Amino acid sequence: GGIGEEPVLPTADMVLPVLVKKVEPSYPDVARRARIEGKVILQAVVDKEGNVEEVTILSSNNPMFNDAAIEAVKQWKYKPATQNGRPVSVFYTVRVDFRLR
Secondary structure, three states: OOOOOEOOOOOOOOOOEEEEEEEOOOHHHHHHHHOOOOEEEEEEEEEEEOOOEEEEEEEEOOOHHHHHHHHHHOOOEEOOEEOOOEOOOEEEEEEEEEEOO
């Protein structure tokens, strides 16, 4: 990102990012063996190109899922958010579920 392209929080007049490519997280072995399921809420920065820049954990039911969730979300691809028809970089909250099949 260049100067003055700080991500902003979504506003009412903004078209939110649309997920176009989702990568499923790899299930941590420890969690799978222990039969633990997980839910991680993250805040991602979706830039003007629709790439995920930064990812931070907002909440998680178990820290063992955090790294896998971050790795997955960083590979997601979005149609970028737009405001007045122009792409903008935004903070976007995403949720990653870890479910035993």
